[in-house]
């Protein structure tokens with residue numbers, strides 16, 4: 001069952017409100033799951049598997065159950081976790097995905113189990129942003145086909161991408177395979193959000209040729225994302241790759257327990273460093289340029305995005321692709337106004 005968690009503010013007429021707090025972020029006072037404010041889901045007394053996506057503009061979450069019972073982490077952004085971890089809560093920022101099991105078998109019919117939000121540092125909270133949704137247990141019925149009868153302890157993490165081309169299983173990457181180590185410093189400076197002192201404006205000014213790194217297809221590298229600020233968190237998204245987190249300075253040099261699978265969004269919390277191994281599996285592409293950006297969409301818009309190249313950096317030239325049509329629809333207009341050039345298939 002997919003659970004897409006987001007937040008929003010609404011104007012009195014029901015339209016969406018927008019306030020990016022001076023480019024810091026948007027924090028809504030209404031929490032929605034799959035577009036519904038604080039929903040109740042009926043569940044049978046069985047084990048359920050949920051894929052959780054945070055689709056908020058800015059807000060990050062720390063889900064927990066009102067019963068104090070654990071979640072079982074079985075998957076991350078790009079695949080399954082080789083080892084299943086039981087956690088009381090986990091931290092999830094925009095665009096991160098976590099797959100969890102909840103065991104409803106021990107609860108009574110009629111019981112309500114709330115999924116709450118413990119929040120994280122530097123989120124702006126309101127009266128009810130500590131609640132996400134709830135589950136109501138109903139009598140079991142129907143076939144047990146497809147159900148599992150026990151919480152697994154280990155999983156197949158999905159194998160390797162394009163093994164015939166040299167694609168390795170990301171969860172089996174080791175630091176000695178890395179041919180380069182790089183540091184990505186995420187920072188607020190001169191009124192801009194920057195990565196290694198640069199923004200997408202610098203990339204634009206270079207005619208989209210500027211790259212902070214030139215990597216080779218199927219090479220392995222080790223990147224450390226470091227956030228020396230105490231005031232901000234950044235869920236940094238690296239395109240193309242799946243990464244294996246090998247170090248967190250705030251967790252004794254280990255990944256957090258929920259980070260044991262392939263990741264492509266890396267939560268760089270306040271004063272945190274996170275180190276990731278990755279392979280540049282270009283697959284059917286011959287290479288080209290790929291983006292790295294903060295997935296707080298307000299930060300991304302102002303202008304926290306840079307690019308790296310793999311192999312021939314002239315491939316996938318973004319300048320030669322279709323030019324976007326400028327949409328002047330106000331942010332809070334609903335229903336959306338469809339404009340020529342934005343129709344499906346163009």
Ligand SMILES: [Cu+2]
Pocket residue numbers: 193233234235294295296299300304
């Ligand atoms: Cu950010």
